[in-house]
Amino acid sequence: DVKVTQSSRYLVKRTGEKVFLECVQDMDHENMFWYRQDPGLGLRLIYFSYDVKMKEKGDIPEGYSVSREKKERFSLILESASTNQTSMYLCASSLMMVRHLNTEAFFGQGTRLTVV
Amino acid sequence: AQTVTQSQPEMSVQEAETVTLSCTYDTSESDYYLFWYKQPPSRQMILVIRQEAYKQQNATENRFSVNFQKAAKSFSLKISDSQLGDAAMYFCALYTGTASKLTFGTGTRLQVTL
Numbered sequence: 001d002v003k004v005t006q007s008s009r010y011l012v013k014r015t016g017e018k019v020f021l022e023c024v025q026d027m028d029h030e031n032m033f034w035y036r037q038d039p040g041l042g043l044r045l046i047y048f049s050y051d052v053k054m055k056e057k058g059d060i061p062e063g064y065s066v067s068r069e070k071k072e073r074f075s076l077i078l079e080s081a082s083t084n085q086t087s088m089y090l091c092a093s094s095l096m097m098v099r100h101l102n103t104e105a106f107f108g109q110g111t112r113l114t115v116v
Numbered sequence: 117a118q119t120v121t122q123s124q125p126e127m128s129v130q131e132a133e134t135v136t137l138s139c140t141y142d143t144s145e146s147d148y149y150l151f152w153y154k155q156p157p158s159r160q161m162i163l164v165i166r167q168e169a170y171k172q173q174n175a176t177e178n179r180f181s182v183n184f185q186k187a188a189k190s191f192s193l194k195i196s197d198s199q200l201g202d203a204a205m206y207f208c209a210l211y212t213g214t215a216s217k218l219t220f221g222t223g224t225r226l227q228v229t230l
Contacts, residue, residue, distance in 0.1 A: 031216050040125070042207060042222035050216040058217075090161070097149060097213035104151065105211070105218055107161035 003027075006091050006108035013115050019078040021111055023091030030096045032074035033105065034058075034066065037088040049074055050096070081115045088112050118143040120210050122221035129198045130229050136183075137193045137224045139208030149211040150184065150191045155223075156204040164206070167191065195226075203228045 007022035025032065031050050035043040035058075045058030047066040055066050063085060067075045074093075078085055091108040119142045129135035141150065152164040167175045167184050174182050179199075183192045195202055208221040 031218075033218055035220070040222065042122070043220035045217070045219060048217060056215075056217070059219075088159070092161075092218070094211070094218065096216065097147070097211060102166065103149065103211070104163045104166055105153075105161075105209070110159045 004091055004093050004106050004108040006089075006111050008111050009109060011111055011113045013078075013081050013113065015082060015115055017078075017081050017115075019081045019113070019115075021076040021078075021089055021091075021113070023074045023076070023093075023108055024072050025074075025093040025106070026072065027093065027106070028071065029093035029106075030071075031094045031105075032068065033092040033094075034064075034074065034076045035090045035092070036060070036085075037090055037110070043090060046076065083115050086113060086115045118145070118210055118212055118215075118217060118219050120208050120219050120221040122208055122224050124224045125222070126225045126227070128227040128229060129195070129202075131198055131200060133198055134194060134196045135198055135226065137195075137206055137208075137226070139191045139193070139221060141189050141191060141208070141210045143189075143210060143212055145212040145214055147213045150182075151209040151211065152180070152182070152191075152193045153207045153209060153220075154202075154204045155207065161207075165193065198228050200228050200230075202226060 033048040034046045049068045065077045092105040094105040150167045
């Protein structure tokens with residue numbers, strides 16, 4: 001069974017704090033993704049990574065950074081948390097896309113972050 | 117740039133009836149996957165169905181089927197014989213191989229009524 005595990009289900013942080021959201025997958029997937037989910041806006045891609053130490057900006061990278069030092073772990077960092085970063089954060093992983101090889105993204109359970 | 121558009125924020129269907137959720141997308145890639153994911157109140161995202169762009173045949177999974185119109189860049193989901201357990205948020209997603217990028221739409225909340 002594929003597992004994507006996010007370190008916290010609920011998190012409350014203060015404005016200005018540095019926040020780390022951790023994600024670990026156990027299926028040796030090359031790709032990992034971080035999204036934030038807000039009502040009416042769906043899932044918006046923050047950053048993704050297709051290999052160790054590689055990272056690509058998604059659609060809303062401002063205010064965030066990421067780290068992928070090991071293949072199984074992808075961390076999302078809020079350098080200085082702000083109230084507009086209060087949201088649900090979802091991590092996902094997948095294989096590289098190869099024709100004839102069925103692939104899908106597997107998701108963690110989500111972290112609901114509140115910044116006060 | 118790649119985009120996914122779901123124009124129906126909410127839909128409602130009676131139990132045992134059929135409902136179709138709409139999705140359009142845009143990409144310059146020729147090789148890609150399209151997905152429908154379901155997110156129940158538990159928040160766990162669950163894959164419903166997938167379609168590879170090079171396959172002409174529409175994918176089906178039990179009561180779920182898609183209408184994939186590649187030229188029109190349309191990818192709708194049909195749910196037949198709707199059940200109470202189908203009530204959830206449904207997200208359409210586009211995965212392009214060159215960029216390894218996975219993009220989602222804004223979602224459609226499906227209600228199933230008795």
